Amino acid sequence: MKLLMLGWELPPHNSGGLGVACYHMAKAIAQAGVDIDFVLPYDAAHPDTEWMTIHAATKQIPDQRTEGGLAYSGDYPTLRKLQASYITHVEELVRTQEYDVIHAHDWLTMEAGVRAKELSGLPLVVHVHATEFDRSASDSGNPLIHEIEYQGLMVADRIFAVSNITKAIIVSKYNIPAEKIEVVHNALDVTSLLNYEYDQSTYRYLESLKEEGYTIVGTITRFTVQKGLTQLMKAAARASERYDRLAFLFCGDGEQRDELIQLAADYGISDKVYFTGFVRGKQWRDAYSVSDVFVMSSVSEPFGLTALEAAHHDTALIISKQSGVGEVLKGIFRYDFWDTDKLADQIIGIATSPALLSSLRQSAKSEYLKFSWNDVAQKCLVNYHQLRTGVYA
Amino acid sequence: MSRGITLYLHVHQPWRVRDYTVFETASHHDYFDGNGENDRNNGRILRKVADKSYRPMNALLKKLLDTHPDFKVSLSITGTFIEQAEMWAPDVLDDFRALVETGRVEIVAETYYHSLAFFYSHEEFNRQVNMHRDKIREVFGVETTAFRNTELAYNDQLAEWADQAGFQAILAEGWDPVLDWRSPNYVYRPAGTENIKLLMKNYRLSDDVAFRFGNREWAEYPLDAHKYQQWMEAAFGGDAPIVNLFMDYETFGEHQWEDTGIFNFMEHFVANWLKTPGNTFYTVTEAANADEPRGEISTPHTITWADTERDLTAWLGNSLQHETMRHLYALEEDIMQTGDIELIGDWRRLQTSDHVYYMCTKWFNDGDVHAYFSPYESPYDAFLYVMNAIRDLRYRLMQHTRYGGM
Numbered sequence: 012m013k014l015l016m017l018g019w020e021l022p023p024h025n026s027g028g029l030g031v032a033c034y035h036m037a038k039a040i041a042q043a044g045v046d047i048d049f050v051l052p053y054d055a056a057h058p059d060t061e062w063m064t065i066h067a068a069t070k071q072i073p074d075q076r077t078e079g080g081l082a083y084s085g086d087y088p089t090l091r092k093l094q095a096s097y098i099t100h101v102e103e104l105v106r107t108q109e110y111d112v113i114h115a116h117d118w119l120t121m122e123a124g125v126r127a128k129e130l131s132g133l134p135l136v137v138h139v140h141a142t143e144f145d146r147s148a149s150d151s152g153n154p155l156i157h158e159i160e161y162q163g164l165m166v167a168d169r170i171f172a173v174s175n176i177t178k179a180i181i182v183s184k185y186n187i188p189a190e191k192i193e194v195v196h197n198a199l200d201v202t203s204l205l206n207y208e209y210d211q212s213t214y215r216y217l218e219s220l221k222e223e224g225y226t227i228v229g230t231i232t233r234f235t236v237q238k239g240l241t242q243l244m245k246a247a248a249r250a251s252e253r254y255d256r257l258a259f260l261f262c263g264d265g266e267q268r269d270e271l272i273q274l275a276a277d278y279g280i281s282d283k284v285y286f287t288g289f290v291r292g293k294q295w296r297d298a299y300s301v302s303d304v305f306v307m308s309s310v311s312e313p314f315g316l317t318a319l320e321a322a323h324h325d326t327a328l329i330i331s332k333q334s335g336v337g338e339v340l341k342g343i344f345r346y347d348f349w350d351t352d353k354l355a356d357q358i359i360g361i362a363t364s365p366a367l368l369s370s371l372r373q374s375a376k377s378e379y380l381k382f383s384w385n386d387v388a389q390k391c392l393v394n395y396h397q398l399r400t401g402v403y404a
Numbered sequence: 405m406s407r408g409i410t411l412y413l414h415v416h417q418p419w420r421v422r423d424y425t426v427f428e429t430a431s432h433h434d435y436f437d438g439n440g441e442n443d444r445n446n447g448r449i450l451r452k453v454a455d456k457s458y459r460p461m462n463a464l465l466k467k468l469l470d471t472h473p474d475f476k477v478s479l480s481i482t483g484t485f486i487e488q489a490e491m492w493a494p495d496v497l498d499d500f501r502a503l504v505e506t507g508r509v510e511i512v513a514e515t516y517y518h519s520l521a522f523f524y525s526h527e528e529f530n531r532q533v534n535m536h537r538d539k540i541r542e543v544f545g546v547e548t549t550a551f552r553n554t555e556l557a558y559n560d561q562l563a564e565w566a567d568q569a570g571f572q573a574i575l576a577e578g579w580d581p582v583l584d585w586r587s588p589n590y591v592y593r594p595a596g597t598e599n600i601k602l603l604m605k606n607y608r609l610s611d612d613v614a615f616r617f618g619n620r621e622w623a624e625y626p627l628d629a630h631k632y633q634q635w636m637e638a639a640f641g642g643d644a645p646i647v648n649l650f651m652d653y654e655t656f657g658e659h660q661w662e663d664t665g666i667f668n669f670m671e672h673f674v675a676n677w678l679k680t681p682g683n684t685f686y687t688v689t690e691a692a693n694a695d696e697p698r699g700e701i702s703t704p705h706t707i708t709w710a711d712t713e714r715d716l717t718a719w720l721g722n723s724l725q726h727e728t729m730r731h732l733y734a735l736e737e738d739i740m741q742t743g744d745i746e747l748i749g750d751w752r753r754l755q756t757s758d759h760v761y762y763m764c765t766k767w768f769n770d771g772d773v774h775a776y777f778s779p780y781e782s783p784y785d786a787f788l789y790v791m792n793a794i795r796d797l798r799y800r801l802m803q804h805t806r807y808g809g810m
Binding site: 281 | 425426427429430431722723724726727728730731782784787788791794795796799802
């Protein structure tokens with residue numbers, strides 16, 4: 012079987028979870044014996060991708076600021092131009108190559124997927140990692156993107172949603188029949204997390220605070236409104252009022268960065284809040300390891316892979332009820348993203364009870380492995396076969 | 405009666421904090437050792453400004469002193485500048501010494517670290533003033549008799565302190581709301597003081613040189629010595645005894661580049677001014693004693709020489725700045741108790757007002773000035789680096805006490 016997969020980023024040139032999910036999904040599908048042509052909008056080297064063929068739709072090099080970042084670029088006209096070039100390239104591919112199925116990830120590649128289906132008559136899977144409703148964290152968002160998503164979801168032969176939360180949004184906001192949508196939870200690739208030893212050398216100051224009995228509350232994310240970080244900052248201030256041995260590690264970058272720095276100062280907790288900027292490699296992994304508690308504060312999070320990564324690094328988890336990954340984990344704290352008092356309460360509860368912290372750590376650790384990319388690949392394959400027989404029978 | 409211009413130039417360089425991240429906090433303590441081709445490299449900046457400003461301006465001042473027996477000038481030179489000049493441009497310090505040795509250059513007292521300590525800790529403020537006095541004595545062999553506070557930040561309380569400390573003169577901005585109908589071109593008595601005299605900056609004539617001189621958009625551009633002399637005559641009017649020109653030393657060659665003609669302008673202006681009999685220059689202490697106080701000036705609220713508001717908001721106007729100062733001065737007692745000279749020195753270097761100035765978020769009107777003077781990409785970057793440095797001070801403190809926390 013030959014698969015045309017339409018993506019927007021892959022590690023190490025990713026600015027977020029989309030690239031990571033695409034990478035591991037493609038790898039598991041390839042290991043199941045599928046030939047994959049993977050299309051990207053930019054031109055760069057991607058180590059450890061020899062099991063598929065990567066097509067660069069343009070000669071553009073990845074954004075310097077995040078060494079990726081294209082997926083979340085705020086510059087809409089530039090993005091549209093890039094998408095147009097991407098579509099042209101995909102058209103060329105389906106004209107010259109034989110495929111069995113087209114698998115498009117998110118609105119960024121949906122138009123290209125629709126166009127490829129038009130030209131080839133092949134079945135189209137649209138994979139929804141996030142909708143514009145999630146990204147804008149509101150009912151507004153960019154109407155043009157809503158329109159692109161609507162058309163893509165309508166035209167698709169099958170839709171993969173990364174959680175029940177996302178499926179519900181697709182049904183309620185876009186009036187898509189629920190039967191067309193399959194929930195495919197993401198997973199964590201543990202093999203890519205081997206070869207790591209935590210030596211406590213990266214965050215020396217935080218380590219010294221831990222020795223003094225501090226609890227480190229961490230988050231690793233893009234600093235955008237979708238992630239609910241202003242609410243997390245408010246909860247940090249509320250918690251610090253009542254319990255002072257807390258420190259908060261904010262890893263990442265994004266358009267809310269200055270606002271968050273300002274907010275911490277306004278709340279008078281600047282000295283308790285640590286901004287690292289964008290982290291990768293050891294700094295990224297040590298950020299999980301140094302954290303006792305990982306908070307996913309998203310206003311709207313279709314899945315939330317970082318929670319599983321955090322669990323792998325032995326943290327307790329507090330996850331907003333608006334985050335998909337929370338729907339299949341039991342040993343975690345949940346709260347509504349707006350309920351900052353409850354979040355503050357949970358943080359203090361964990362910080363003041365070693366027994367609670369260790370029990371939450373253990374349950375997260377025992378649960379996160381039930382997500383596997385091989386299961387995801389098997390689900391994809393079943394659907395590809397159904398679609399193919401449906402189309403060609 | 406003589407008519408005297410009080411030319412006072414302020415010499416300062418801060419110890420800028422390098423891009424000091426979370427990852428270095430508690431493992432490297434070298435916040436001030438920036439290197440590379442950027443504006444956080446203190447040595448690079450000092451060498452650059454030495455070439456553009458300190459060397460040519462000192463040469464000009466020496467020439468003016470040698471040529472005109474009536475030419476005088478006052479300088480305030482911060483401890484942080486002297487430290488850096490000792491490291492990277494010792495010849496500049498020799499030049500300053502040569503100026504002082506003419507006997508017609510007065511050194512003005514201030515805080516060693518160019519800090520706003522007066523508003524946070526009088527004890528620390530006193531220590532820094534004493535440190536500065538000792539350093540000036542050591543480097544120049546002179547005693548100070550006039551005081552200026554960082555950024556010309558001034559209020560009645562400061563005047564009372566300076567009076568009790570025995571200073572003969574103190575400097576302030578000649579700001580209209582404070583002067584009301586009065587002119588800055590007389591000597592005044594600060595409210596609540598016995599002996600000290602208040603000298604107020606003529607900001608129009610000062611800023612014509614310091615800020616507007618090279619501005620091609622300015623209606624009066626280009627400013628020449630003749631035109632400036634006419635304005636000066638008008639300022640003295642019938643009987644005013646003094647005109648106080650206070651500005652950054654770096655006006656000459658750094659803020660106004662040589663190609664604006666600033667050095668030529670100055671040379672010609674001084675020569676022209678002294679041609680008229682009765683015209684002279686005063687040092688600040690001479691100016692204070694040139695006339696009896698013409699009245700009392702009360703300044704309950706702090707004024708400074710910055711921005712259109714002439715207040716402290718460029719340094720203490722937003723929560724980033726307040727947080728920085730709060731956490732910094734909260735360490736005072738513990739830091740002092742360690743007796744660790746390096747730790748105390750680093751803590752003091754962080755008190756230099758420039759650090760919080762770089763965090764200013766007043767973007768409009770004044771903001772462009774702030775952006776020009778900031779070595780950082782944004783006020784938020786400046787804030788994060790300084791906060792990390794403050795946390796590192798805490799860590800070093802913990803190493804001393806093996807006790808504590810945040």
